[in-house]
Amino acid sequence: MMEEDYCIYVKCSNNSFIILSLYVDDILIARNNKEMIKTTKRGLSSNFEMKDMSEANYVLSVKIIRDRTKRFLGLIKETYIKKILERYYMQDNKLIDTHVDKSLSPSCDMCPKTLEENEKISKVPYASVVGSLMYTMMCTCPNICYAIGLVS
Numbered sequence: 785m786m787e788e789d790y791c792i793y794v795k796c797s798n799n800s801f802i803i804l805s806l807y808v809d810d811i812l813i814a815r816n817n818k819e820m821i822k823t824t825k826r827g828l829s830s831n832f833e834m835k836d837m838s839e840a841n842y843v844l845s846v847k848i849i850r851d852r853t854k855r856f857l858g859l860i861k862e863t864y865i866k867k868i869l870e871r872y873y874m875q876d877n878k879l880i881d882t883h884v885d886k887s888l889s890p891s892c893d894m895c896p897k898t899l900e901e902n903e904k905i906s907k908v909p910y911a912s913v914v915g916s917l918m919y920t921m922m923c924t925c926p927n928i929c930y931a932i933g934l935v936s
Contacts, residue, residue: 791806847862916934
């Protein structure tokens with residue numbers, strides 16, 4: 785078990801390793817040795833009722849990409865972000881790359897000023913939006929950490 789995350793378990797043996805991620809009733813296993821994963825699955829299935837769903841393509845709405853020839857494993861947040869945008873009716877908004885000025889801090893000047901702006905912002909479940917962005921930040925997008933800190 786990793787001290788930083790009590791849902792991640794790592795086992796190393798010689799030049800082999802296995803990483804087991806546990807989320808409620810889902811297990812995701814990564815390894816560099818096929819035999820080690822077979823042994824782990826046998827051990828788990830002898831103690832728990834489980835179904836092998838074979839190779840994972842998504843985990844917690846984050847797409848898993850792999851290129852075995854290049855020994856590359858990555859996560860793509862695009863599907864999750866599209867779900868967030870649709871959930872909060874922002875799918876038609878234009879995406880831009882923006883950097884946040886570090887001297888910026890929230891102020892009354894940023895609040896809605898017109899009745900129309902007030903009505904629009906009142907329909908946005910702010911805490912849910914921020915929570916969704918925090919999940920994105922923690923999983924795959926740490927570069928938005930400062931901006932999320934400002935809005936939260």
